[in-house]
Every structure is written in C-alpha cells, then in structure tokens.
Amino acid sequence: MSLGTETAAAARVVRLSNPAASASPASEPGYQVIRRNGSVSPFDASKITVALTKAFLAVEGSSAAASRRVHDVVAELTDQIVASLTRRADAGRTFHIEDIQDQAELALMRSEHHKVARAYVLYREDRARERAKAETKTKGKAATATPSLHMKTADGTLVPLDSKRLAAVVEEASAGLDGVSAEAILTEAQRNLYDGISVDELALAPILAARTLVETDPDYAKASARLLLDKLRREALSFVMGQPEQATQAEMAGRYAEYFRAYVQTGITNELLDPEIGRFDLARLAEALKPERDLQFDYLGLQTLYDRYFLHARGTRFELPQAFFMRVACGLALREIDREGKAIEFYNLLSSFDFMASTPTLFNAGTLRSQLSSCFLTTVADDLDGIFKAIKDNALLSKYAGGLGNDWTRVRGLGAHIKGTNGESQGVVPFLKVANDTAIAVNQGGKRKGAVCAYLETWHVDIEEFLDLRKNTGDDRRRTHDMNTANWVPDLFMQRVEEDGAWTLFSPDETPDLHDLTGKAFAERYAFYEARSARGEMRVTRQLRAVDLWRKMLTMLFETGHPWITFKDPCNLRSPQQHCGVVHSSNLCTEITLNTSNTEVAVCNLGSVNLVNHIADGKLDHEHLARTVTTAMRMLDNVLDVNFYTIPEARNSNLRHRPVGLGIMGFQDVLNILRLPYASDGAVAFADESMEAISYWAISGSVDLAAERGRYPSYEGSLWSKGILPLDSIKIVDEARGAPVDLDRGSRLDWDTLRQRVMTVGMRNSNTMAIAPTATISNICAVSQSIEPAYQNLYVKSNMSGDFTVVNAYLVRDLKSRGLWDEVMISDLKYFDGSLGQIDRVPDDLKALYATAFEIDSAWLIDAAARRQKWIDQSQSLNLYIANPSGKKLDTLYRHAWKRGLKTTYYLRSRSATHVEKSTLKGTDGKLNAVSASVPAAAPTNGHANGHANGHTNGHANGNGHAQVEAWGKACSIDDPDCEACQ
Structure with missing residues (x-):
C-alpha cells in the first residue's frame, strides 16, 4: 500500500461529524460538536470508532487477525478520546471539531501507532492547505453575509450575542499585560462560538482561548484569570442580588461594597456563614476591600479557588475573591477586642498574598463548622479498644479536612503472646489495612480523599513487613495501597549502619519503654534488651545486619515511594516540649514534630509567608518581613481559640501547648529574582538568612502575644523557659551522638536580647515554625511551591x-x-x-x-x-x-x-x-x-x-x-x- 493510499484511508478519521459515518445512537448525550462553519451537531462517539477502524484497516490491512486486533485497539483509543474530551467539565458540553481531531492525534501518538498517526497528521495538513486555497479564491467576490449569532439565556430565550461586550471584556483582561494579544484571544474564542450558545459557554469561550496561549507567554495565565473573574462576577452578583447582573472589573470598584453586604446576608441565610459575621460593622469592612487585588491571580490559582474554596449554594458560586479573603479574616478575628480593625489587618495580609493561611483555614474560617487545623498526630495503643479508637478518631478528624499521622510502634508484633486468649498476635499489618480502608471511606466531607501516614520505629519486629506495605505483589490483604508510610529511625540504628553492626528487632510488648526513650537513654536500654535477647530471654526477637535492613529501606523507598525516612532523635532532642512528652512520629507531610499520648492528639495549625513579596532592591526586606510574620503569628494563634475540635484529645493538646507552624513558599522564585542557582553556596546562604529572619520574628511575635495574652500553659520546664532556642538545641544532638552535627552555626541577628525576652516574658506558643508543602496555597498566590526546586x-x-x-x-x-x-x-x-x-x-x-x-x-x-x-x-x-x-x-x-x-x-x-x-x-x-x-x-x-x-x-x-x-x-x-x- 502506498503512502498516498494510507493517507487517503486515514483521512476518514477526520470525518467525525459526518452523519453518514454511522447510524449508531450518540454515546454521550447532551454533548455537541461545533463545525468549522459555526453550525452545531450532536456529538456521537461511535463516529470516532468507525473512522479510527477504517484508518487502521487501511494502513494495516483487513485480514481476520488484523480486524480482531484493530477492534480492541480502536475501542480503547475511543474510550481515551471521549474521556479526554468529557472530563473537562469547565469546557462545557460543546467541542470544536479541531479539538476532537487533536485528541485523536494525541491518542494515536500516545499509543505509538505511528504509521496511522503520521498519515493522519499529513492528511490534516493537506486539508488545511485546501481550505486556505478555497478561502483565497473567494477573495474579491461578494462575501456571504455572516449570520448573526444568538445567545440562549437561562430561561431558554434567544437574544443577540453581544459581541461588543465580549471584545471589551477581552480588551480589559489584556490591559497592562505586555505579552498578551487581545486580538489573538478573540480570534481563538470566536472559533468556539455558535448560534444558540449558552450564557455559560459564551463566558467560557475566551477563558479557554486564553488558556491555549499560555505556552507562548505566561501573561496569558493572568488574562485567563481575569476572564474567569468576569464569569464569576456574573454568577455571584446575580445570585446575591436576586436578578441577572454582570459587571466589568472597572465597574466593580463602585459595586464591591454593595455586593459584600448582600453576600454576607446570603451566606447567613443559606446557613453557610457564621451569623456572627453579620454582626461586624459591614460598612467598615466593605470600605476596606481592594477590588484591584482581584487582578493578582493567575488562572491556576483563581480556578482552584472557584472550584474548591468559594462558597456556593445550589451549584452557584456567590463568593468573590475579596469577599473570600474578608470572610477568612473575620473568621480569625472573632475573639479580638477590635474585631473590625484586626479583620482588616488580616484581610490586607491575605489579599496582598504576603501570607496565606492553610487550606482548612481557607475552607472553613467564618463558616458554621470552623475546623481550621491542617494535620493531626496520634499514637495507637496496644489493645483492641485503643486500636479501634484510633481508627475511629482518624475518621472523625478526617471528616472536616486534615491529614493524619499515626504512630503504630506500640502495637505488638507478629507472633507476640496475647495474654487474654493465650494466642499469638497477627502483628501490626492487619490493623494498618483497616486504617487504610477507613481513610478511603471517610473522604474529608466529600471534598477530597482522606490521607494518612503510618509511622513505625526501626526496631519493631514487623519492620520488614511494614516496608513491603506499598508493594504491588504479595498478599493484598497485607498491603496498604493508599496509605503513606514512614520509618521512625533512631540515631542508634544509623550509627550501627555506619559501623556495619548488628541490629536486633523486638516486639514492643516486651520492650515497652523503648517507645518513649531517645538519645543515650534509648541506646542504653536497647543494649539491655539485646543482651536479654542474646541470653534467650525474649519471646519474639530477630537479629540482622543493620546495613541489610538499611538497604531494604532504601530499596523499598525507591521502588514504592515508601516508607519515608524520618529521624526520631533530632525530632525529640531538639523539641521544646521534651519536658512533658515524646514526639512519636511526624505528620502526613513530615513537617510537624509534636508530642502525642493516650490523652493528647497533636494538632498543627499552619500558614506560609510568601517570600517573593518580601524581596526589595535585590535583597530580603527585613522590615516588611517582620510586619508580616508578627501579624501572621497572631492569626495562627487565633486559630487555636476559634477552632472546631472533633475529638477532646485534640482540643486538650492544642489549648495546653498552643503550637503553630509558620512556613514559607516561593523560595525558588526568589532565587530566580536574586540570580542564585539552587545548586550554589549563595542559595544555601539565602536559605540560612531568610529562615533566620522568619525564626527571629516568629519567636518575637509569640513573645509579644505572651505579654498580651499570657504564656501557653505547659511553658514551665520547656527549652524556651531555659533560654534554649532552636539554634541552641543543636548542641543537645551533638552530645547525644558523641560528635558534632556537621552544620554551620553562624547567625546574623541579635539573639541574645531575644533569648532574654523569651525567658522573662515567656512564649504564647510551644512551637512556632514548620515548612509545609503548600502545593495549593502557592497556586493561589502564583508562586513556587514551598522550598521546592523548579x-x-x-x-x-x-x-x-x-x-x-x-x-x-x-x-x-x-x-x-x-x-x-x-x-x-x-x-x-x-x-x-x-x-x-x-x-x-x-x-x-x-x-x-x-x-x-x-x-x-x-x-x-x-x-x-x-x-x-x-x-x-x-x-x-x-x-x-x-x-x-x-x-x-x-x-x-x-x-x-x-x-x-x-x-x-x-x-x-x-x-x-x-x-x-x-x-x-x-x-x-x-x-x-x-x-x-x-x-x-x-x-x-x-x-x-x-x-x-x-x-x-x-x-x-x-x-x-x-x-x-x-x-x-x-x-x-x-x-x-x-x-x-x-x-
């Protein structure tokens, strides 16, 4: 078969909207195809199947064997194409013929059917040239009058499409963006217009048009966001005002105040907003709104807010961005004396993107169920009541959003004696399977899948089975495909690896004190149990080379992505709260190190500073950073008091210790601004400088709050009370290891004065800093994630x-x-x-x-x-x-x-x-x-x-x-x- 014959045969692929191609009923009812002439026909997925089948048979032959193979391949490809088209819910229910062809080409290339794909690409190019020639021939002749387009309103009425307003909205969205062409957006948008287009689809057309141009210039992401704002304004204004309304960005300068008051009443009426928000001085708050800050968003950030954060009722978003930020600010200012003043201060910090609260806070602040905390840490007891209480607690904590970190080290190992039944334990793994399935069943209130991380210490006799939990082979009843896992590694194990020594595994029912011991105390007690094991006095124990276990840990980490490597002793020896408990694990994202016990579930309350906004004249703006961190610490401290707690152990822990976790985002962006490659001494030095400044002002801010509101209840006896700040606590690790940690100890700021203030005044918060992943809130602020490299x-x-x-x-x-x-x-x-x-x-x-x-x-x-x-x-x-x-x-x-x-x-x-x-x-x-x-x-x-x-x-x-x-x-x-x- 010649290439020309292949091309002609493959040409049938493009005839996807030809009614003669198939008489099969449409497999995706409700979807439509826009042809190149602007007409619309029903989308029929079976036409893709027929066209692909003819193309394959033309290229590969029509033998019985080939036909059977082609049938299976085409069915799979059709499913992929239809899924790719229909999964884009934001694109409405209409596809342009070119979009369908793009997806067909994409599917062919992905599946490596290169001959068919090549022929298909060549045919598309030929057809494009033919159309161009035909258009050229019509030049100079009387052009056929362009049919006027109509728009279908919500009640089904057809009204003339307002092309002037469309052009004006695109022009406004492009203003001030050097790399953006309003003409290019309009041209692409008009390709997707048709007679009878719905209001929603008309609003989406320019958004999708701008999105396709982002790869040519990043400013199109801002233009896309501004076009999405126009759609959101129409939804929100119409809903809260009770009649169809729309407004441009310029018009909103005079309308935001009126809208905000109506928005608050709408939220309360629909039982979404806390009625207490309605008791604020709404006129004062409305006057403080800054409509121009709506223009800061990139498309990814605004679409994320639109889909997941903005309040909605009956499927309609009625919360505009500045109302959203003010809602969160009010929710955090509920207990303040000057509520309006502090709400405006918090609003300015959030809406400027200087600081962003964590997702649960953004979701729920100011609502009827204000669960604002990000993560929870628990320790699981070694009995059925304790195990299933922990699993129930996971479900309750997960319901209102929040990641979970569970310490499972206390649960006895496989083969351990069960006194009550005189039987043998099945170990920790079967219970981990239950915890895994619970996380899937309780999907954070229907907003996202529950997420949990299980921690196990390296000496636990079930550690090797624990390492295998994420494998795709073996007994699936002993696998947890959805649960994250992490190793909780004592320094002694790493020292044994360094010296190629032996390592002994135990069941915790025989070594219960190892769970709570750290540093030298752990090493001494571990040696005691090893000696007992050597004498045959331990029931369940096993010895192996430390290096062999370490290699398996790293192998599983590479092969399955789990368990992560976390270090028990630095977490405990440097913990300010070691006087009143033990850190038994970290959290879901490994940034939280708080004590847990039977009576305390640790809670982390997070927010992040946007470093990008704190660079001025090529250096870190310390004054701006100090203001931001001081206000952010107040906001985080307020979370503790207005928070909704689903279990009493979380409330007890949070109010006794009052921990918060201030982090950062935009680190990679700042390196780009400062012209510092990540792989450089300059980047390492900036990491040091920037974190020192945040640490200084976070601790100082907590001292200020202690002076105003009082110390946290468990302050006495803490490292803070002894004048041991984070920088000082490295020496404790040095001493425990018997060798200094390989780390630069230099500093720039006046820590001696701050140290004295900490000891004299006290701290409001037991913990102040933690750097979380920030994947979503960094999207909102349009900066790089956390401390991640590009x-x-x-x-x-x-x-x-x-x-x-x-x-x-x-x-x-x-x-x-x-x-x-x-x-x-x-x-x-x-x-x-x-x-x-x-x-x-x-x-x-x-x-x-x-x-x-x-x-x-x-x-x-x-x-x-x-x-x-x-x-x-x-x-x-x-x-x-x-x-x-x-x-x-x-x-x-x-x-x-x-x-x-x-x-x-x-x-x-x-x-x-x-x-x-x-x-x-x-x-x-x-x-x-x-x-x-x-x-x-x-x-x-x-x-x-x-x-x-x-x-x-x-x-x-x-x-x-x-x-x-x-x-x-x-x-x-x-x-x-x-x-x-x-x-």
Missing part, C-alpha cells in the same frame, strides 16, 4: 481543577531580553521536558540559574534544608530528587541528611530513563505534547500512580507491570489531586 520550566500541572500549562515567567523574561523566546524555544522546551540543559543556544548562566529539580544534586537541597533546620523548632517537608538512582547514591544521600542533622525527609522522586515519541499538538488546553514513558517495573502503578516517588502522574498499569504516563510534562505525583499532602 520541577520543569514548561509543563502541565494537574490538580482537582484540571490540567494547567505552567511556564517559568522569570525564564521567559530572560529569554526575551536575549532574543531567544520563540516557537523554536517552546518546541525545544517541550522536547527536553522543560529543561534547558540540552538546548545549545541557551547561555550557560541561564542553564545554571534555571536548572530543574532532576538536574540539581540533591545534596544541595539537603544543605539548604540543614541551614533552615537550625532555626526551626519543628521540621520541613523536604522532597529529594534523583535522576538516575542507584543504591550507592541513595545511601550517600540519606546518610548525608542524617549527618547534617535533618529531622525528616519527605518523598524521594525519581524519573524514568526513557522518553519516546513526542508530538507537537496545540489546542489541547494544556495537554501540550504526548509522551510515552516507560517506568521501571518496580515503580508504583497501583491502578493509578498513587505512589509519589517516581515522578509520574495518572499512570496506568499495563500487562508488563509498567506504567504509562498519561500526558506530556505532567507535574509528578506530588501534585496528585487525591493527595492531602499537596493541599
């Missing part, structure tokens, strides 16, 4: 709101200034997975500055984290990246983390070695290029790639146990929308 410079980010093209705006500006930003550069960035390293025409200084996560030696990430850790009284969510993992590299990396004194590490993220077949599709709303990527067989597949280690999102297991990446350039699974860690 994932890629051009990629598609996935979350519950869909897929979003992300372009490094700092890189684009640099490339533009050097005349290097063009279509070829965009294509190269796609081809090289967002990396500059292999693009020859990019100067070396830009390659170093914009090196991506897998191009940076993770030792630099550890060094920067260690310099931060010396200032932090809790910990930080530290992901590590490794492009080409090996046992030796992982061993070196994690030993380095321990020696630097880190308390915890988070995900290990690696990537596959193979990337093949990249297409050059556009117009797929963010799904830029198709890539098939082979993942090592050991990588987490699990139906979808829910293990977070291997850098792939939405992979699906195939027959070989490998995973297939669903779309090009996806931000890997740290952005998994089902993962609480990202929120």
